[in-house]
Amino acid sequence: MSKASERAYRTIREGILRGRFAPGDRLVEEELAEYCGVSRTPIRDAIRRLDGDMLVRWEPNRGAVVASLSDEDVGDLFEIRALIEGHAARRAAERADPATLDRLDAEVAAVFEALDSGSPYYMETFLDANARFHDAVYDMAGSERLREIRQRLVDQSVVLRTVRQFALEDLRRSNMHHADLIAALRAGDGQWAQSVMVAHILAAHRRLAGAE
Amino acid sequence: MSKASERAYRTIREGILRGRFAPGDRLVEEELAEYCGVSRTPIRDAIRRLDGDMLVRWEPNRGAVVASLSDEDVGDLFEIRALIEGHAARRAAERADPATLDRLDAEVAAVFEALDSGSPYYMETFLDANARFHDAVYDMAGSERLREIRQRLVDQSVVLRTVRQFALEDLRRSNMHHADLIAALRAGDGQWAQSVMVAHILAAHRRLAGAE
DNA sequence: CGAACCGGCCTTGTATACAATAGTCTGTCA
DNA sequence: TGACAGACTATTGTATACAAGGCCGGTTCG
Numbered sequence: 015m016s017k018a019s020e021r022a023y024r025t026i027r028e029g030i031l032r033g034r035f036a037p038g039d040r041l042v043e044e045e046l047a048e049y050c051g052v053s054r055t056p057i058r059d060a061i062r063r064l065d066g067d068m069l070v071r072w073e074p075n076r077g078a079v080v081a082s083l084s085d086e087d088v089g090d091l092f093e094i095r096a097l098i099e100g101h102a103a104r105r106a107a108e109r110a111d112p113a114t115l116d117r118l119d120a121e122v123a124a125v126f127e128a129l130d131s132g133s134p135y136y137m138e139t140f141l142d143a144n145a146r147f148h149d150a151v152y153d154m155a156g157s158e159r160l161r162e163i164r165q166r167l168v169d170q171s172v173v174l175r176t177v178r179q180f181a182l183e184d185l186r187r188s189n190m191h192h193a194d195l196i197a198a199l200r201a202g203d204g205q206w207a208q209s210v211m212v213a214h215i216l217a218a219h220r221r222l223a224g225a226e
Numbered sequence: 227m228s229k230a231s232e233r234a235y236r237t238i239r240e241g242i243l244r245g246r247f248a249p250g251d252r253l254v255e256e257e258l259a260e261y262c263g264v265s266r267t268p269i270r271d272a273i274r275r276l277d278g279d280m281l282v283r284w285e286p287n288r289g290a291v292v293a294s295l296s297d298e299d300v301g302d303l304f305e306i307r308a309l310i311e312g313h314a315a316r317r318a319a320e321r322a323d324p325a326t327l328d329r330l331d332a333e334v335a336a337v338f339e340a341l342d343s344g345s346p347y348y349m350e351t352f353l354d355a356n357a358r359f360h361d362a363v364y365d366m367a368g369s370e371r372l373r374e375i376r377q378r379l380v381d382q383s384v385v386l387r388t389v390r391q392f393a394l395e396d397l398r399r400s401n402m403h404h405a406d407l408i409a410a411l412r413a414g415d416g417q418w419a420q421s422v423m424v425a426h427i428l429a430a431h432r433r434l435a436g437a438e
Numbered sequence: 439c440g441a442a443c444c445g446g447c448c449t450t451g452t453a454t455a456c457a458a459t460a461g462t463c464t465g466t467c468a
Numbered sequence: 469t470g471a472c473a474g475a476c477t478a479t480t481g482t483a484t485a486c487a488a489g490g491c492c493g494g495t496t497c498g
Contacts, residue, residue: 017458017481017482018481018482018483019481019482020286042448042449042450043449043450044449044450052482052483053482053483053484054450054482054483054484055481055482055483055484056481056482056483058271058450058451059270059274059481062271062274062275062278063274063278065278066274066275066277066278068374074232074450074451075449075450075451075488075489075490076449076450076490077449077450087370087371090369090370090371090372091371093313093369094310094313094369094371094372094375097309097310097313098306098309101305101306101309157302157305157306158299158302159299159302159303159306160302160306162280163306163375229451229452229488230451230452230453231451231452254478254479254480255479255480256478256479256480264452264453265452265453265454266452266453266454266480267451267452267453267454268451268452268453270480270481271451286480286481287458287459287460287479287480287481288460288479288480289479289480439498440497440498441496441497441498442495442496442497442498443494443495443496443497444493444494444495444496445492445493445494445495446491446492446493446494447490447491447492447493448489448490448491448492449488449489449490449491450487450488450489450490451486451487451488451489452485452486452487452488453484453485453486453487454483454484454485454486455482455483455484455485456481456482456483456484457480457481457482457483458479458480458481458482459478459479459480459481460477460478460479460480461476461477461478461479462475462476462477462478463474463475463476463477464473464474464475464476465472465473465474465475466471466472466473466474467470467471467472467473468469468470468471468472
């Protein structure tokens with residue numbers, strides 16, 4: 015999947031995440047083929063992968079539709095995410111290394127700086143730092159399986175589709191949670207880290223649920 | 227994927243689960259095509275799905291190999307499974323319905339019967355009942371997401387590849403756990419149910435780890 | 439008037455041919 | 469003798485043509 019297939023996957027995925035394709039939309043192979051500028055073969059590959067990511071729902075002889083999430087689905091996803099990420103945080107606390115924690119401290123400080131200074135790119139700064147932060151947690155947790163599962167859950171969730179609605183105040187609070195988590199990791203306190211993470215996720219859920 | 231693709235998927239999957247293809251084996255599309263009696267196209271579909279199930283590892287331009295699991299991987303998988311299944315059991319306790327519990331009671335009794343009577347099909351009886359049992363837990367938990375995640379974890383795990391090594395005594399113990407879980411579900415005690423389930427999973431892990 | 443059946447069309451499923459790439463083997467040159 | 473370059477081969481990636489299956493509309497019969 016060097017070129018066409020990979021590109022098709024990314025293009026369609028972006029299309030779903032950014033709302034170009036809405037939940038419930040049919041994904042007709044030939045249309046996508048034209049849209050991506052490739053033949054149907056790599057499109058089919060891409061759809062299989064998106065089905066694996068649970069971003070589309072696929073039925074034999076019927077084609078694929080963009081997965082639509084009920085409020086209940088979203089609730090389930092956040093619940094499971096809280097479970098997984100909380101577990102990862104606990105493991106990370108048992109394995110945290112000071113050098114990484116120092117780096118994360120610096121990142122958190124930088125995000126606060128960006129948020130307070132009113133940088134025009136504060137959202138991108140936050141999102142990038144956020145991604146790196148959670149990544150680092152999984153590095154420390156030391157389980158690729160956990161990382162993969164989390165990746166899928168996050169993909170599916172509405173997070174990527176809606177997190178941009180976060181107000182400045184929400185971002186500050188989120189960043190504060192990260193600071194809390196670093197403290198817990200530094201203390202090597204698994205229960206504390208887990209609790210902070212679970213609270214972090216569930217807070218995001220309520221924030222997004224309220225925004226809809 | 228009505229015919230060829232579905233058949234290829236099942237065939238290869240069975241081949242992996244039953245050891246026809248060993249971990250680390252290369253899966254060459256053309257060989258599989260001949261083996262399954264179809265062309266390469268449905269084989270590719272099947273491989274994508276198996277990659278999604280994490281039963282094979284796939285690299286661009288390099289093809290697929292049967293996923294091999296280190297002891298650490300297996301440990302991680304059981305840990306995550308315990309997390310997920312424990313969570314499902316807790317949810318199930320909050321939503322359990324008596325009719326289903328009565329049915330499960332009967333199934334557990336039937337399994338004990340089969341194990342004690344030395345039926346020649348006791349292993350199949352156990353495996354079938356086991357599958358139905360866990361399925362019912364997820365019915366009661368009421369989250370399709372949980373069920374899907376669990377499905378993937380179980381697929382990956384060594385369980386399906388090795389559970390047949392279980393001795394009669396192990397099966398009895400496992401069935402006893404099920405009886406315990408039913409009691410917890412009937413009591414509507416989420417914490418109890420979760421603990422029983424986690425213990426059930428981790429016991430299976432230790433049993434299998436010891437057997438290798 | 440309604441329901442069931444039939445046929446055409448749209449879409450997906452499969453096969454095959456060809457292109458591209460990685461990995462290997464060999465030959466030559468330093 | 470060793471290492472690098474080149475072509476060769478095995479395998480995957482892509483396109484396209486054709487087959488098959490489901491859906492929708494029309495028509496016909498009860």
